[in-house]
Amino acid sequence: MDFPSTQFVPSRTMGTYEPIHQIGMWGENFKSxxxxxxxxxxxxxxxxxxxxxxETTSHEMLTPSSKHDQEASKPFDKVQxxxxxxxxxxxxxxxxxxxxxxxxxxxxxxxIQLEQxxxxxxxxxxxxxxxxxxxxxxxxxxxxxxxxxxxxxxxxWMEEQNKNMCELRSALNAQISDIELRILVESGMSHYFxxxxxxxxxxxxxxxxxxxxxxxTSAERFFSWIGGFRPSELLKVLVPQIDPLTDQQIFEVCNLxxxxxxxxxxxxxGMEKLQETVSATLASGQMGQGTxxxxxxxxxxxxxxxxxFVNQADHLRQETLQxxxxxxxxxxxxxxxxxxxxxxxxxxxxxxxxxNRPREPA
Amino acid sequence: xxxxxxxxxxxxxxxxxxxxxxxxxxVPPRTGKSNGGKDVLEIVSENAVIVFSREGCCMSHVxxxxxxxxxxxxxxxxxxxxxxxxxxxxxxxxxxxxxKTVQFPAVFIGGRMFGGxxxxxxxxxxxxxxxVLKDAGALWL
Numbered sequence: 001m002d003f004p005s006t007q008f009v010p011s012r013t014m015g016t017y018e019p020i021h022q023i024g025m026w027g028e029n030f031k032s033x034x035x036x037x038x039x040x041x042x043x044x045x046x047x048x049x050x051x052x053x054x055e056t057t058s059h060e061m062l063t064p065s066s067k068h069d070q071e072a073s074k075p076f077d078k079v080q081x082x083x084x085x086x087x088x089x090x091x092x093x094x095x096x097x098x099x100x101x102x103x104x105x106x107x108x109x110x111x112i113q114l115e116q117x118x119x120x121x122x123x124x125x126x127x128x129x130x131x132x133x134x135x136x137x138x139x140x141x142x143x144x145x146x147x148x149x150x151x152x153x154x155x156x157w158m159e160e161q162n163k164n165m166c167e168l169r170s171a172l173n174a175q176i177s178d179i180e181l182r183i184l185v186e187s188g189m190s191h192y193f194x195x196x197x198x199x200x201x202x203x204x205x206x207x208x209x210x211x212x213x214x215x216x217t218s219a220e221r222f223f224s225w226i227g228g229f230r231p232s233e234l235l236k237v238l239v240p241q242i243d244p245l246t247d248q249q250i251f252e253v254c255n256l257x258x259x260x261x262x263x264x265x266x267x268x269x270g271m272e273k274l275q276e277t278v279s280a281t282l283a284s285g286q287m288g289q290g291t292x293x294x295x296x297x298x299x300x301x302x303x304x305x306x307x308x309f310v311n312q313a314d315h316l317r318q319e320t321l322q323x324x325x326x327x328x329x330x331x332x333x334x335x336x337x338x339x340x341x342x343x344x345x346x347x348x349x350x351x352x353x354x355x356n357r358p359r360e361p362a
Numbered sequence: 363x364x365x366x367x368x369x370x371x372x373x374x375x376x377x378x379x380x381x382x383x384x385x386x387x388x389v390p391p392r393t394g395k396s397n398g399g400k401d402v403l404e405i406v407s408e409n410a411v412i413v414f415s416r417e418g419c420c421m422s423h424v425x426x427x428x429x430x431x432x433x434x435x436x437x438x439x440x441x442x443x444x445x446x447x448x449x450x451x452x453x454x455x456x457x458x459x460x461x462k463t464v465q466f467p468a469v470f471i472g473g474r475m476f477g478g479x480x481x482x483x484x485x486x487x488x489x490x491x492x493x494v495l496k497d498a499g500a501l502w503l
Contacts, residue, residue: 252489259487262431270424277418305420312424315480319487 120144146205153198154215157191164188165341172334182330188337189321196314199227203310207303210310217351220344226267226313231320232260234340238324241339242332252327256320263316271309278302402452407473409437410500414453415467416441421479422467428482432492434500441466472498 120140168184203210213221213228223229235257239245245253281299285292325333405412411429415422417440429436441449446466454464457475469476471494476482485491495501 255489256487259489262428263483263486265431266424266428269427270420273423274420277420308421312421312479312483316483316487319484323487 116140123147143206143209146202147209150198150202150205150209151215154195157195157198161191161341164191165338165345168334168338168341172331172338178330181334185325185330185333185337188334188341189325192321193318196318199314200311203227203307207306207310211306217348218354219347219351223347225264226271227310228313228317230264231317232257232264234317234320235260235324237343238336238339242328242335245332249327253324256323256327260316260320267309267312267316274302274305274309402449402456405437405439406456406470409470410434410472410498411495412437412439412470413467414439414441414449414470416443416446419466425467425469425479425482428486429495432486432495432501434495436469436500471495471500 123144164184164187168188171181171184199210209215210227213224216224223233225233235253239253278299281302282295284295284298324336328336411434413422413425413429413436415425415438422438422440426436426438450464450466450468453468453475457464464475465478467479469478469482476494477485482491485494492501
């Protein structure tokens with residue numbers, strides 16, 4: 001039978017060595033984040049109490065022969081030394097505890113910040129990133145309210161849009177006069193222009209929100225170009241729906257398609273240049289030291305051009321729609337608007353279908 | 363305080379790309395103001411198409427790419443931040459619509475103020491841009 005030898009250490013010796021052992025343990029626990037709640041004073045009290053006990057037991061520790069002779073000096077020195085050691089240990093323990101508490105406080109702050117960031121990101125979708133340096137709370141509230149306002153307005157816009165589509169559909173089938181149809185067409189176009197205006201406002205609050213197309217369905221986002229539909233794509237979809245066109249109209253529509261393409265290319269190239277500029281700014285200076293506030297601040301300035309791009313893209317969409325309405329007759333414009341509306345609805349239906357598709361069992 | 367305009371316009375040491383068919387003498391970049399640089403008036407009258415912009419501005423890049431796609435090689439004048447206010451006010455005075463504030467990028471066609479990126483895009487879509495460029499002699503064909 002083999003037992004570890006410590007088990008047979010007599011209790012009185014255990015009593016002697018315990019105080020130091022216990023305080024040493026505090027250091028171990030501290031590292032492993034264990035018993036953190038013992039206050040320094042308690043440690044000292046315990047140390048003192050055990051010291052008092054050990055004082056008596058130390059007497060018994062000594063060999064009987066030398067006990068009476070050296071009682072005055074040796075035990076006294078040893079006691080003093082032990083007291084000093086314990087005081088030292090207690091002091092170190094207090095310092096360690098202080099450092100530990102500081103560490104806890106920092107972690108707690110970091111956790112709160114991360115939670116806020118998470119909440120912020122959750123509310124706004126996957127593409128928005130908060131800037132810790134930018135005073136997180138203040139700016140996110142303003143951004144959030146701008147975005148919340150836009151989402152509400154967009155919901156109403158969609159309802160109105162569907163209403164317009166229904167009216168247009170029944171008007172075309174009912175063969176109403178061109179003048180009345182013209183009013184519906186104008187109202188339909190104005191409705192799109194209203195959306196561009198709303199987008200411009202929310203772009204000032206958070207341009208990344210507009211760029212990501214978070215408010216739209218997934219299929220619509222797939223076709224997104226600088227925060228909306230691509231004018232040339234639009235023309236490709238619409239034109240077959242508004243046949244027959246006169247030769248003159250075909251010529252003009254062809255020119256419009258080409259102009260759109262050129263304008264889009266120019267904007268796309270500008271966007272590439274912006275990416276290059278922001279990337280170069282962000283990557284400037286030495287990397288690896290963990291300090292980068294100036295680079296990030298400069299990159300922020302450059303990013304403001306993104307708002308211009310969103311506005312220019314919407315401006316292009318508006319001009320394209322406007323030009324189409326000049327080239328086409330009222331009836332053709334009405335059919336075009338209807339086609340555009342339904343194409344969007346098909347995209348939205350695609351998104352819903354996709355989201356609800358039966359997944360294969362794992 | 364405005365610069366005196368009639369006989370001395372804002373001196374510009376700026377980068378000048380060649381613009382057909384106007385002759386463009388190479389401007390020594392960034393030397394002295396009054397000696398090496400040209401004046402806004404001179405530059406505008408010498409070039410069929412010229413774009414004034416800030417340095418490294420992405421929107422002026424858009425304007426340039428669009429004009430290039432049309433077959434026009436526009437002259438470009440990049441303005442230093444310190445000259446910005448002066449140049450803008452001078453350009454504003456040269457504009458036909460006196461009340462409107464000029465912004466960068468500012469496009470001049472045929473020696474006259476044409477407009478900003480908005481105007482260029484709108485006229486391009488409506489098909490009016492190409493005739494204007496042809497009239498100014500910036501485009502043939």
